[in-house]
Amino acid sequence: MAFDYARYIRPGKLPHIWCPGCAHGIVMKAILRAIDRAGLDKDRTVVVSGIGCASRMPGYVDFNTLHTTHGRALGFATGVKMADPGLSVLVVAGDGDALAIGGNHFIHACRRNIDITLVVFNNSIYGMTGGQFSPATPHGMLASTTPYGNPDYAFDVVQLAMGAGATFVSRSTAYHVLPLEKQIAEGIGHKGFAVIDALCTCPTTFGRRNKLGSGAEMLLWFKDHTIGLKASENLPPEKREGKILTGVFRKEVKPEYCEEYGKIIEKVRPARGGRE
Amino acid sequence: MKGRDVFYQGNEAVAEAALYAGCRFFAGYPITPSTEVAEFLSRRLPMIGGSFIQMEDEISAMAAVIGASLVGKKSLTATSGPGYSLKMENIGFACMTEVPCVVVNVMRGGPSTGLPTGPSQADVMQARWGTHGDHPAVALAPSSVQEIFTETVRAFNLSERLRTPVSLLTDEIIGHMREKITIPEEGELEIWDRPRPEVPPEDYRPYDTSKGIIPPMADFGMGYRWHVTGLNHDQTGFPTNKPELVQPEEERLLAKITSNLSFIEKYEDVRREGARVGMISYGSSARSCKSALSEALSEGIPVDFLRPVTLWPFPERAAREMADRVDVIIVPEMNLGQMILEVERCAGGRAEVVGVNRADGDPITPAQILQRIREVA
Numbered sequence: 066m067a068f069d070y071a072r073y074i075r076p077g078k079l080p081h082i083w084c085p086g087c088a089h090g091i092v093m094k095a096i097l098r099a100i101d102r103a104g105l106d107k108d109r110t111v112v113v114s115g116i117g118c119a120s121r122m123p124g125y126v127d128f129n130t131l132h133t134t135h136g137r138a139l140g141f142a143t144g145v146k147m148a149d150p151g152l153s154v155l156v157v158a159g160d161g162d163a164l165a166i167g168g169n170h171f172i173h174a175c176r177r178n179i180d181i182t183l184v185v186f187n188n189s190i191y192g193m194t195g196g197q198f199s200p201a202t203p204h205g206m207l208a209s210t211t212p213y214g215n216p217d218y219a220f221d222v223v224q225l226a227m228g229a230g231a232t233f234v235s236r237s238t239a240y241h242v243l244p245l246e247k248q249i250a251e252g253i254g255h256k257g258f259a260v261i262d263a264l265c266t267c268p269t270t271f272g273r274r275n276k277l278g279s280g281a282e283m284l285l286w287f288k289d290h291t292i293g294l295k296a297s298e299n300l301p302p303e304k305r306e307g308k309i310l311t312g313v314f315r316k317e318v319k320p321e322y323c324e325e326y327g328k329i330i331e332k333v334r335p336a337r338g339g340r341e
Numbered sequence: 342m343k344g345r346d347v348f349y350q351g352n353e354a355v356a357e358a359a360l361y362a363g364c365r366f367f368a369g370y371p372i373t374p375s376t377e378v379a380e381f382l383s384r385r386l387p388m389i390g391g392s393f394i395q396m397e398d399e400i401s402a403m404a405a406v407i408g409a410s411l412v413g414k415k416s417l418t419a420t421s422g423p424g425y426s427l428k429m430e431n432i433g434f435a436c437m438t439e440v441p442c443v444v445v446n447v448m449r450g451g452p453s454t455g456l457p458t459g460p461s462q463a464d465v466m467q468a469r470w471g472t473h474g475d476h477p478a479v480a481l482a483p484s485s486v487q488e489i490f491t492e493t494v495r496a497f498n499l500s501e502r503l504r505t506p507v508s509l510l511t512d513e514i515i516g517h518m519r520e521k522i523t524i525p526e527e528g529e530l531e532i533w534d535r536p537r538p539e540v541p542p543e544d545y546r547p548y549d550t551s552k553g554i555i556p557p558m559a560d561f562g563m564g565y566r567w568h569v570t571g572l573n574h575d576q577t578g579f580p581t582n583k584p585e586l587v588q589p590e591e592e593r594l595l596a597k598i599t600s601n602l603s604f605i606e607k608y609e610d611v612r613r614e615g616a617r618v619g620m621i622s623y624g625s626s627a628r629s630c631k632s633a634l635s636e637a638l639s640e641g642i643p644v645d646f647l648r649p650v651t652l653w654p655f656p657e658r659a660a661r662e663m664a665d666r667v668d669v670i671i672v673p674e675m676n677l678g679q680m681i682l683e684v685e686r687c688a689g690g691r692a693e694v695v696g697v698n699r700a701d702g703d704p705i706t707p708a709q710i711l712q713r714i715r716e717v718a
Contacts, residue, residue, distance in 0.1 A: 129565075130568045132569065133431075145412055147394055173397035
């Protein structure tokens with residue numbers, strides 16, 4: 066049976082603002098399917114975002130939704146989650162939002178291991194403001210603020226998240242929709258901070274300037290330039306050269322922040338009827 | 342006042358009063374001279390099932406406070422000048438989205454790192470205009486540790502009732518000074534909660550003003566599934582850039598304050614027979630004023646005194662009335678002249694306005710103020 070997207074989309078809020086060929090809609094669909102797969106209750110789910118193209122997603126979807134300030138979504142989400150740990154909290158962010166202005170919050174959310182699922186819509190560019198280079202723009206690429214090629218080097222979201230202590234870390238692409246959906250669902254089900262690096266495309270402000278072709282061609286590039294983590298283990302190094310690894314890089318059981326704080330409350334709270 | 346007597350510093354009084362007001366969430370970042378607020382609440386909040394979190398910076402602390410408030414928890418953060426600057430963008434977000442929260446600023450010298458361990462009152466204009474765009478501002482400025490208690494409770498009350506962030510401006514003097522105060526018994530001080538929707542979720546419009554200028558607010562997670570955005574939005578909460586929808590909402594944010602002055606304004610207004618000199622001061626400087634005023638009176642110089650406890654909105658009518666009665670208004674404040682601009686505006690040339698200003702990290706002394714009174718009297 067066809068998936069019922071209407072169940073999760075707010076009536077009258079589409080069309081979205083994303084450009085033709087943008088892959089954000091694919092990632093949004095993967096998130097909705099993952100939420101469905103994870104069996105979340107819409108009333109008890111909060112979707113938080115910052116600023117940017119990806120951050121417009123919460124307006125379209127039928128949950129408790131919070132579109133905040135640039136880079137700060139994880140801070141808001143942390144308050145939401147701590148105030149009611151029974152809520153399921155997802156954060157959606159672009160690469161600039163999550164890794165540049167929000168970079169500090171990103172690493173600390175990883176370290177804290179709070180039960181929030183972060184999906185990074187990683188299209189390597191600041192799309193909303195017209196194509197400036199981001200911390201995920203590869204070295205040498207053109208952007209509106211790197212007219213002679215990017216002298217900077219990109220963050221690897223997966224390595225950054227693992228280094229900072231995230232307990233679930235994965236990567237997929239907008240081409241690999243089923244693995245992407247599965248990873249997000251797994252991240253939601255994971256008790257702790259989950260980071261899903263969702264590689265996607267911005268043909269309008271990144272592809273065009275770098276002559277990467279149409280949106281569809283950019284998606285096919287993902288097909289040809291990625292290798293599954295497991296498959297890569299049996300390949301000789303030369304076959305892995307220039308390829309991006311996808312898959313689940315880490316899934317670790319570790320005490321979750323709100324549960325740890327809950328233990329503190331249990332320990333110091335006076336017995337029922339006792340004086341505060 | 343009935344209750345329990347304690348010997349508290351101002352920062353402890355803030356924390357104790359926050360709990361009294363129903364605060365159940367605190368997020369902060371260490372900064373002198375406010376840190377005792379966080380330390381106190383890190384100890385006490387979990388004892389009553391509340392939550393404390395030390396965030397990675399001032400910005401995310403402000404963000405977390407707004408997030409927790411959206412889930413229905415009364416929320417607090419405490420900081421000082423540099424941290425207050427960092428919080429400004431998210432304070433604007435709370436203004437725009439109408440999320441109640443309280444921000445304590447234990448003022449210290451500035452600009453920049455300034456005098457971390459010295460007092461100042463130099464964030465008065467930042468409390469009014471610190472975040473970008475037109476926005477409502479409510480700021481309270483207590484003068485004693487006991488008043489810090491009652492004003493912290495009132496900060497929560499106003500924030501909840503008006504659905505807007507409220508700043509509590511203390512300073513290093515009253516933040517760290519210890520005084521005997523009475524913690525009122527439960528129920529002695531009135532506690533207000535934000536208006537919550539009475540309609541079912543399907544009929545809920547988050548910024549519906551059909552029942553009044555301050556719309557009811559649903560907690561996240563209770564079935565209302567509303568959208569919160571810092572973009573200009575219409576009454577449904579979704580973004581709009583239609584001029585005819587943006588303008589009334591922008592005006593309503595300010596009208597929430599201007600149409601509710603009756604319960605927001607608070608000031609002490611002392612009028613003396615035959616006074617030709619007036620004085621307007623607030624916070625810890627007002628303490629030095631009181632000492633100087635009684636000295637002046639004993640020298641035969643009666644001086645009228647206006648002490649705004651609610652600093653923003655500024656008590657314009659009371660200040661105008663003073664300008665009508667006296668020839669000169671003296672404005673002592675621990676900065677190089679901030680609130681005096683409001684006094685000048687209200688006086689409108691009908692009284693001369695002069696300052697007593699100090700920005701060196703030491704309090705303004707009663708002797709300095711007395712000297713000024715003698716000069717102008």
